Amino acid sequence: MTTKLGVVVLARPENGGTYQYTLSMLQALRHTSGFDITLYGDPTDPELVKSGFRIAPFAESRQRQLIALAADRLGVKLADPFAAEDMLLAPIYSLTLLHTETPFAYTLHDLQEKHYPGNFSIWQRTWRHQIHARLLRRAARVICESSYVRTDIVRYFGFDERRVAVIAAPPQGSSSPKWTPGSSKPRASGWTCPSGSCSILRNSGRTRTTCGWSRRFGGWSTKLAMSVSS
Numbered sequence: 001m002t003t004k005l006g007v008v009v010l011a012r013p014e015n016g017g018t019y020q021y022t023l024s025m026l027q028a029l030r031h032t033s034g035f036d037i038t039l040y041g042d043p044t045d046p047e048l049v050k051s052g053f054r055i056a057p058f059a060e061s062r063q064r065q066l067i068a069l070a071a072d073r074l075g076v077k078l079a080d081p082f083a084a085e086d087m088l089l090a091p092i093y094s095l096t097l098l099h100t101e102t103p104f105a106y107t108l109h110d111l112q113e114k115h116y117p118g119n120f121s122i123w124q125r126t127w128r129h130q131i132h133a134r135l136l137r138r139a140a141r142v143i144c145e146s147s148y149v150r151t152d153i154v155r156y157f158g159f160d161e162r163r164v165a166v167i168a169a170p171p172q173g174s175s176s177p178k179w180t181p182g183s184s185k186p187r188a189s190g191w192t193c194p195s196g197s198c199s200i201l202r203n204s205g206r207t208r209t210t211c212g213w214s215r216r217f218g219g220w221s222t223k224l225a226m227s228v229s230s
Contacts, residue, residue, distance in 0.1 A: 002036045005029075006085035006102070008094045009041030009048060010060055015092075018109060021145075022091040026051045038085070056081075060094055068095040072134055093131055098138060105141035105165075108132055111152040133157060143167055 007029070011019040029037060030051065040058035041048055048055055058081060060068075071078050078099040082088055088104035090097060097104050113120040113128050120128070136142060136157050143165045144150050150164045 002034060004084065004086040005035040005037050006082050006088045007037060007039050007053075008058070008082075008088060008090040008097070008106075009039050009045075010058075010090075010094055011092050012042075012045075018092045021107070021109075023047055025089070025091050026053070029053075040081070060096055065095045068098055069130060069134060072098040093135055095131065095135070098134055103140040104138075105143055106135060106139060107143040107145075108136075108149065108153060109145065110149055111156060114152060114156055139163075141165060 007026070009022055009026070011022045013019050026039070026048070029035070037053045039048055039051070039053045039055045041055060042059065043049070043055040043057050068078060072095075078096075080100045080102075081096065082100045082102050082104075085102050088097065088100065088102050090104060090106035092109070093106050097106065111128075111132075113125045117125060132153075136153070136159050141163050142153060142159065144153060145166070145168050147166055150161065150166050153159050153164055154161045
């Protein structure tokens with residue numbers, strides 16, 4: 001049985017690290033099986049095209065985000081562009097996720113505004129808090145890149161720690177099978193983990209891979225799959 005996986009790809013090259021993080025996820029997904037993957041993003045982005053996945057045109061302007069957030073607070077449901085999917089993965093937040101019934105996980109990269117409020121305006125602090133407060137109410141799982149951020153998520157939002165997956169992205173573009181974490185000169189051409197078979201999503205019983213990164217990610221994805229089939 002194939003699981004329909006939608007990946008909401010909103011990061012752009014100008015977003016810096018979150019764009020590279022997104023590309024790392026997409027490269028890892030190329031090593032999975034058991035998923036019918038559709039990207040929701042910009043079909044003109046050459047990196048998305050290079051991934052080889054089907055691309056459904058999707059964008060989320062700030063105006064659209066404000067409408068989605070306001071509607072969610074008022075209890076008004078908007079159209080769900082992801083209804084055809086069994087599960088969703090978002091490498092950065094998308095407020096359209098507030099209006100889907102499809103189980104989803106998204107990456108919360110940091111909560112710097114909680115530690116360095118002077119570096120953010122009141123508007124920015126309020127916006128960032130509202131985004132994550134609303135998404136975490138609906139997310140099946142949340143991903144972060146360090147145990148430090150996981151602690152912040154639990155502390156500031158009361159999110160269940162068992163539903164937080166800590167997954168540091170591999171260096172995007174590293175493909176040498178001899179590469180190991182900490183190496184100073186990974187080769188650049190397409191990413192392959194040291195074990196030779198890695199996936200960022202592992203659905204128990206459908207994708208059989210051995211990479212440690214995949215195993216760490218597998219916990220929440222298996223539970224997501226179970227919630228879909230139950």
